[in-house]
Amino acid sequence: MSATEQALRLPELLLSVFELIQASGHSLVPIAQVNQVWFDCATSILWRRVKSRELYRVEKHRRQIYASKLDAICFDGEDGDIHEAFIGLQFHHIRQINLDLFDPPRGGLAHLQQYLAPSLQVFNFIGGDLDDEFLLQMAATCTRLRVICMNLPGPRVTPSAILSLVSGCERLEDVNFNDMEGLLSDAIFLHLAGRSNIFRLTWDTLIPPRLVTRASQETATPFKDMRVLTTTVTTSSVAWIAQNMTRLSHLILKLEDTEHDVLRPLPKLQNLKRIRISFLPTQVLSTESLVGLRSLSKLETLDLSTKARGMKVADVRGANFQNADFEKLLSGLPLLRHLSLVIEASFSLRVGPMISRNCPLIEECNILKNFDTRLLLAQAPADKPMFPFLQRLNIRRVTMGRAEENRTLEQSADVLIAAIRRNCPSIKLIIPSETNPYSSLVARRFDSAEKPADT
Numbered sequence: 001m002s003a004t005e006q007a008l009r010l011p012e013l014l015l016s017v018f019e020l021i022q023a024s025g026h027s028l029v030p031i032a033q034v035n036q037v038w039f040d041c042a043t044s045i046l047w048r049r050v051k052s053r054e055l056y057r058v059e060k061h062r063r064q065i066y067a068s069k070l071d072a073i074c075f076d077g078e079d080g081d082i083h084e085a086f087i088g089l090q091f092h093h094i095r096q097i098n099l100d101l102f103d104p105p106r107g108g109l110a111h112l113q114q115y116l117a118p119s120l121q122v123f124n125f126i127g128g129d130l131d132d133e134f135l136l137q138m139a140a141t142c143t144r145l146r147v148i149c150m151n152l153p154g155p156r157v158t159p160s161a162i163l164s165l166v167s168g169c170e171r172l173e174d175v176n177f178n179d180m181e182g183l184l185s186d187a188i189f190l191h192l193a194g195r196s197n198i199f200r201l202t203w204d205t206l207i208p209p210r211l212v213t214r215a216s217q218e219t220a221t222p223f224k225d226m227r228v229l230t231t232t233v234t235t236s237s238v239a240w241i242a243q244n245m246t247r248l249s250h251l252i253l254k255l256e257d258t259e260h261d262v263l264r265p266l267p268k269l270q271n272l273k274r275i276r277i278s279f280l281p282t283q284v285l286s287t288e289s290l291v292g293l294r295s296l297s298k299l300e301t302l303d304l305s306t307k308a309r310g311m312k313v314a315d316v317r318g319a320n321f322q323n324a325d326f327e328k329l330l331s332g333l334p335l336l337r338h339l340s341l342v343i344e345a346s347f348s349l350r351v352g353p354m355i356s357r358n359c360p361l362i363e364e365c366n367i368l369k370n371f372d373t374r375l376l377l378a379q380a381p382a383d384k385p386m387f388p389f390l391q392r393l394n395i396r397r398v399t400m401g402r403a404e405e406n407r408t409l410e411q412s413a414d415v416l417i418a419a420i421r422r423n424c425p426s427i428k429l430i431i432p433s434e435t436n437p438y439s440s441l442v443a444r445r446f447d448s449a450e451k452p453a454d455t
Contacts, residue, residue, distance in 0.1 A: 047066045047070055048069070048070070048071040048072065049070075049071055049072040050066075050070065050072075050074070051073075051074050051075075051076075052073055052074065052075045052076075053082070055067065055070070055073065055086070056085060060085075063089060067089040068090065068091070068092045068093065069093065070091055070094050071093060071094065071095050071096065072094070072095060072096035072097070072098070073094065073096075073097055074097075074100070075097075075098065075100065076100050083111045083112060083114075086111070086114055087111050087114060088114070089114055090114070091114065092117065092119065094115060094119055094120055095119055095120060095121045095122060096120075096121065096122035096123075096124070097115050097120065097124065099112075099124065099125045099128060100124075100126045100127070112130075112134060113134070113137060116137055116138055116141045116142055117141070117142070118142065118144065119144065120138075120142040120144065121142075121145060121147065122145075122146065122147040122149075123138065123142070123147065124147075124149040125150050125151065126149070126151045127152040128153065129153075129154040130153045131156040132158055132160075135157065135162065135164065135165045136161060136164055136165070138165060139164055143169075143170070143171075144171055145169045145171060145172060146169075146171050146172060146173045146174060147172075147174040148165070148166065148169070148172065148175055148176065149176035149178075150162075150177055150178075150180065151177075151179045151180070152178075152179045153180070153183070157183060158183070159182075159183050159187070160185075162183060162184075162185075162188055163185065163187050163188050166188060166191060166192065167191055171197070172195070172198065173197055173198060173200065174198075174200040174201075175192060175200070175201050175202070175203075177202060177203055178202060178204045179204065180204065180205070184203065184204075184205050186211055186214070189203070189211055190214060190215060190218060190219070193215040193218075193219050193222040194218070194219045194222070196224065196225055197225060198225060198226060199225055199227045199228065200226075200227060200229075201226060201228070201229055201231070202230040202231070203232075204230075204231070205232065206232045206233065206234075206256060207231055209234055209237060212237045216244075221244065222244050223244055223245050224246075226247060226248055227247055227248060228248070228250040228252075229245060229248060229251055229252065229253075230250075230252040230253075231252075231254075232254040232256060233253060233255065233256065234255070234256050234259070235255055235256075235257050235258065235259050235260035235261075236259065238253070238255075238260065238265055239260070239264075239265040241265075242265035242266060242268045242269055243268070245269070246268070246269065247271055248269050248271060248272060249274065249298075250272075250274040251269070251272060251275050251276070252274070252276045253276070253277045253278070254278045255279055255283075257280065258280050258282055258284070261285075261286055261289050262277065263285065263286065263292065263293060264289045266292075266293060266296070267292055267293065267296060270295075270296065271298060272299055273298050273300045273301070274299075274301040275293075275296075275299065275301065275303065276301065276303040277303070277304050277305075278306065279304065279305070279306045279311060280306065281306045281308035281311075283306060283311050283312075284311065284312045284313070284314060285304070285311055285312070285313040285343065287313055287314060287315035287316075287321055287325050288315060288316065290304075290313055290329060291325055291328045291329050293332075293333075294328060294329050294330070294331060294333060295332055296332070297332055297333070297334070297335070298335060299333050299335065299336055300338065301336075301339075302333070302336060302339050302340070302341070303338065303339075303340040304340070304341055304342065304343070305341075305342040306342060309344075310342050310343050310344040311342065311343045311344065312343070312344050313343050313344070313345060320345060321343060321345040322345065322346045322347070323346075323351060323354070326351060327358065330354060330355065330359055331358055333358070333359060334358065334360070334361075335361060336361065336362060337361050337363045337364070337389075338362075338363060338364045339359070339362060339364070339365045340364070340366040341366070341367050342366070345367075347367065347371075349371060349372075349375055349376055349379055350379070351367070351371075352371075352376045352386060353381075353386070355387075356380075356386045360388070361389055362389060362390060363389050363392070363426075364390070364391060364392040365387075365390065365394075366394055371397060372397050372399055373393070373395045373398040373420075374398055374399060377419050377420065377423050380422075380423045385423045385424065385425055386423040387423060388426065390424040390426060390427060391426055391427060391428045391429065392427075392428065392430075392431060393420060393424060393427055393430050393431065395430055395431065395432055395433065395442060396432075396433040396436065397433065397436060397439070398416065398436065398438060398442060399438065410445065413438070413445050414445065416442055417445060417446050430443045430446045430447070431443065
């Protein structure tokens with residue numbers, strides 16, 4: 001056998017070459033048919049991540065060949081009948097399993113134990129029927145588990161079993177608990193607070209002040225390595241978050257009251273890249289605190305909103321948030337890409353050039369003010385687009401220009417769409433007002449132009 005022939009049988013070399021071929025968009029299926037060595041290497045790439053039905057369609061006596069190659073497998077809500085067919089299979093290299101809206105057949109507990117391999121690192125479970133025995137077996141078997149995402153695990157799961165699972169996984173980094181009413185105990189929270197390697201936490205129920213106090217009393221540095229936090233708190237807890245989770249890059253909060261100024265402590269979190277806070281409709285923000293966020297120079301997303309029309313923002317004299325305040329805020333946020341300030345403010349059309357000048361990377365901008373889109377774009381410079389990276393544009397208010405009175409509504413809309421494209425060359429979506437028929441027409445004509453014609 002020549003040196004070339006020997007090289008073409010080396011799995012290490014073949015895997016690298018085949019990955020490049022797949023990345024270039026070419027199919028590995030013909031390659032898998034060359035010989036046994038090429039088959040083993042090509043199918044190891046083709047079968048890394050699959051949906052469960054793909055494995056189910058394989059003849060029963062050959063399923064183990066491919067089950068051994070899987071890196072990740074995904075089940076949807078219609079796959080409840082498949083798990084029993086997979087009993088006995090060994091998933092030697094499985095690292096991730098996604099069970100989405102799982103519906104076990106005949107109301108019984110599905111056979112899921114075969115997926116609990118020592119190699120498993122990510123477990124995503126959204127809706128279904130688990131029990132304590134399964135969670136305890138996962139803790140004992142899946143010693144490399146890094147990510148647990150669990151939503152609606154069913155009535156047979158208890159808080160004690162969840163605590164055993166998270167405390168038994170020494171490598172755990174990412175915990176996502178959603179729709180877990182009655183299952184998230186104080187003991188679970190306090191255990192996670194004391195862990196040194198928890199980087200991401202989604203805790204969908206309210207973290208009450210008493211639990212925050214206990215975490216401070218029982219742990220010297222609670223959540224000291226936290227990078228991403230998504231939860232519900234009272235406003236009194238935000239200062240505690242800023243004091244303890246100093247490495248945070250993403251902060252997503254839902255607030256339960258309006259007693260404290262939650263923006264004031266945020267500049268302590270100098271690593272923040274994303275802020276998303278949902279306030280109660282009665283919240284009044286401080287102009288000084290909002291402008292103070294300009295010190296967060298790494299910020300890419302700033303999203304402050306309520307379910308109502310808009311929050312009030314006022315300075316110490318009671319004056320409304322104005323252009324000058326807005327420019328002070330934007331002047332320190334050169335990396336901002338997503339801006340949503342659902343506030344009542346005294347803005348003029350000059351905010352368009354202001355955003356363009358201070359935040360050149362902006363991709364989405366949502367300010368609760370009925371700017372006339374046509375007039376706003378009229379402020380654009382003649383030699384370059386106003387928003388070169390903008391992908392989503394709200395057109396809450398838009399009117400026909402006086403020079404277009406002799407045009408039809410459709411012709412006027414097309415003129416405006418052309419202006420939007422000139423000033424927003426990356427635009428992908430136009431969002432109309434529900435109460436402005438003309439803006440809806442503009443959005444429809446933009447959308448129809450974006451879709452390929454039927455052939």
